Amino acid sequence: xxxxxxxxxxxxxxxxxxxxxxxxxxxxxxxxxxxxxxxxxxxxxxxxxxxxxxxxxxxxxxxxxxxxxxxxxxxxxxxxxxxxxxxxxxxxxxxxxxxxxxxxxxxxxxxx
Amino acid sequence: xxxxxxxxxxxxxxxxxxxxxxxxxxxxxxxxxxxxxxxxxxxxxxxxxxxxxxxxxxxxxxxxxxxxxxxxxxxxxxxxxxxxxxxxxxxxxxxxxxxxxxxxxxxxxxxxxxx
Numbered sequence: 001x002x003x004x005x006x007x008x009x010x011x012x013x014x015x016x017x018x019x020x021x022x023x024x025x026x027x028x029x030x031x032x033x034x035x036x037x038x039x040x041x042x043x044x045x046x047x048x049x050x051x052x053x054x055x056x057x058x059x060x061x062x063x064x065x066x067x068x069x070x071x072x073x074x075x076x077x078x079x080x081x082x083x084x085x086x087x088x089x090x091x092x093x094x095x096x097x098x099x100x101x102x103x104x105x106x107x108x109x110x111x112x
Numbered sequence: 113x114x115x116x117x118x119x120x121x122x123x124x125x126x127x128x129x130x131x132x133x134x135x136x137x138x139x140x141x142x143x144x145x146x147x148x149x150x151x152x153x154x155x156x157x158x159x160x161x162x163x164x165x166x167x168x169x170x171x172x173x174x175x176x177x178x179x180x181x182x183x184x185x186x187x188x189x190x191x192x193x194x195x196x197x198x199x200x201x202x203x204x205x206x207x208x209x210x211x212x213x214x215x216x217x218x219x220x221x222x223x224x225x226x227x
Contacts, residue, residue: 031214042118042205042220043156050214088155092214099146100207100216102156 006089006103014111019076021106023089024069030092032065033100034074037086046074046087081112114140116208118219125196126227132192133222135206141186142208146216147179150203162189196226 006023013019025032031050035043049056049065049072056063062075076083086107090100115138125131135145144163148156160176162168162183170176178200180192189208193200203223207216 033215035218040203040221040223043207043218045215045217048214098144098209099158099161101158105155107153 006087006106008106009104010107010109012109012111013079015079015081017079017110019079019083019108019110021074021087021089021108023072023074023103025072025089025091025101025103026070027091027093029067030098032063032072033090033092034061034063034072035088035090035102037088037105039085043088076108079108079110081110083110084108114138114208114210114215114217116142116206116217116219118204118206118222120222121220122223122225124225124227127197128195130192130194131196131224132190133204133206133224135189135191135208135219137187137208137217140208140210140217142189143186143211144209145183145189146207146209147181147189147191148205148207150205150221152203156205159191193224196224198226200224201226 033048034046089103119134147159160168160170168181183189205221207218
């Protein structure tokens, strides 16, 4: 079952603007990961943040994690039309199975 | 980087037939493979977890007799959709993880359409 929700469900911005997506989850986690999916394609791993980390950067991506609020955010700076895709957070819960549970996703559209 | 392939990338079949989807880790040995299903405009739902050489663990609500999973080697897992029906039409995605690693590597997905 889905771990939690992402908001917004859809986001439309102009090229060059920043895009922020939020993810909430319900249980304790080992780490939280963000993925991108272009329409009809597989998932591309973007970034992983561990439960003892609060912020992480990778290129134009910035991820924050607040375990007290069970929430994370993904910021894409200086967006490009090529960033248009669906973005999913996924939690790797505490436990031996190491399964990922995906959020509901945010559809990002970057207008040229 | 680690690459996971799926075959076929798309398949159209008649209702009642069985379809096999392969998931291969091309340049690493996968201790664990996962199968997901994704309906249009929805998120990925985990169907089952398979470890090499052992029976798959299915998520609640997933029929193990309908979705047969075989993980015969450290580089290959197969999902067979038996007696497929139109409601089984979906995007099936596999992923693979090396033991001890936090990262799952995803295949490109297989689009199944059952007529």
